[in-house]
Amino acid sequence: MRSRRLEYSESTRDALVDSAVELFTKRGYAGTSLDEVAKRARVTKGALYHHFSGKQALFEAAFDTVETKAMRRLGEIVSSPGHPWETAMAGLRAYVRVCLDPAFQRIVVHEGPVVMGWARWREAEEHFSFGIIRSSVAALVESGEIEEMPVEVMSRLLYGALSAGASMIAGAADPRKASEEVAWSITRVVSGLRRPAAAGADGPPEPADPSSRRRRR
Numbered sequence: 490m491r492s493r494r495l496e497y498s499e500s501t502r503d504a505l506v507d508s509a510v511e512l513f514t515k516r517g518y519a520g521t522s523l524d525e526v527a528k529r530a531r532v533t534k535g536a537l538y539h540h541f542s543g544k545q546a547l548f549e550a551a552f553d554t555v556e557t558k559a560m561r562r563l564g565e566i567v568s569s570p571g572h573p574w575e576t577a578m579a580g581l582r583a584y585v586r587v588c589l590d591p592a593f594q595r596i597v598v599h600e601g602p603v604v605m606g607w608a609r610w611r612e613a614e615e616h617f618s619f620g621i622i623r624s625s626v627a628a629l630v631e632s633g634e635i636e637e638m639p640v641e642v643m644s645r646l647l648y649g650a651l652s653a654g655a656s657m658i659a660g661a662a663d664p665r666k667a668s669e670e671v672a673w674s675i676t677r678v679v680s681g682l683r684r685p686a687a688a689g690a691d692g693p694p695e696p697a698d699p700s701s702r703r704r705r706r
Contacts, residue, residue, distance in 0.1 A: 501536055504530040505540060505541070507554075508529040508530040509521070509526050510555060511529065512526055513548060514592045517595065517600060521544075523537055523547070545605075548596075549605060549613075556597060560617045562587070563583050563587065563618075567621055573628045573629055573632040574683070578676065581672065581676060584651060585654070585671055588655045588664075589658065589665065593655075594659040595659075598656055599660075601613070614652070618651075619644065619648050622644050622647055622648050623640065626640050626643050626644045633686075633687060634684065635683050636682055636684060647679070650675055654674075654675060
C-alpha cells in the first residue's frame with residue numbers, strides 16, 4: 490500500500506508542476522519566480538526545493554508535462570484501429586491542433602530551446618514526438634498506402650517539417666490561419682507519396698486549400 494507521505498509528496502510535486510505550467514505559459518520563464526510558483530501551489534519554497542534543484546529543473550518538469558499530455562493524445566489517435574491513411578491524417582490534424590495550445594506554444598516551442606539549450610531541447614522533443622511520427626510512416630508503408638521508402642529518412646524529414654510548422658504557428662500573428670496553411674501544405678506533400686491504387690482510380694484526394702476558403706468568404 491502507498492503511504493500517506495508518498496501520496497502527499499506526489500501531490501505536492503504535481504501542484505508545483507501545474508503551477509509552473511500556468512505561470513510559464515502566461516509570463517514566460519524570465520517573468521516567473523519560484524516564489525510565485527510556490528505561492529500558487531500553496532506550498533513553501535522549501536517544499537519546492539525538496540522536489541526541484543532550481544528553476545530550470547522545474548521548467549523541464551513543466552515541459553515534460555505539456556509534451557506528455559500532447560503526445561498521449563496523438564499516440565491514442567495514430568494507434569487506434571481504422572484505415573491507416575485516415576488514421577495518419579487524423580494524427581496530422583491533431584498535431585496541428587496541439588500547436589494552437591498556448592502552453593505548448595510558449596513552453597515547448599518558444600521557451601524550450603532557450604531555457605534547455607537547443608541540443609537538450611531537440612533530444613527531449615525527439616523523445617516525445619519522433620516515435621509517433623515514425624510509427625505512422627511505417628504503418629503507411631507496410632499497408633501499401635505510400636510508396637516503399639526508407640522509413641527512418643522519411644520520418645526525419647516529416648518530423649522536421651512538422652517542427653518547422655509548429656514554430657510558424659506559434660510565431661504567427663494569426664495562429665489559426667497559420668495552422669490551416671501548415672496542415673494543408675504537409676497533407677499535400679504526404680498525399681503526393683500515396684500510391685494511386687490506394688487513393689483510388691482518380692489519384693490522391695486533393696486537400697482543401699485554406700486560401701481558397703478565405704477568398705470565398
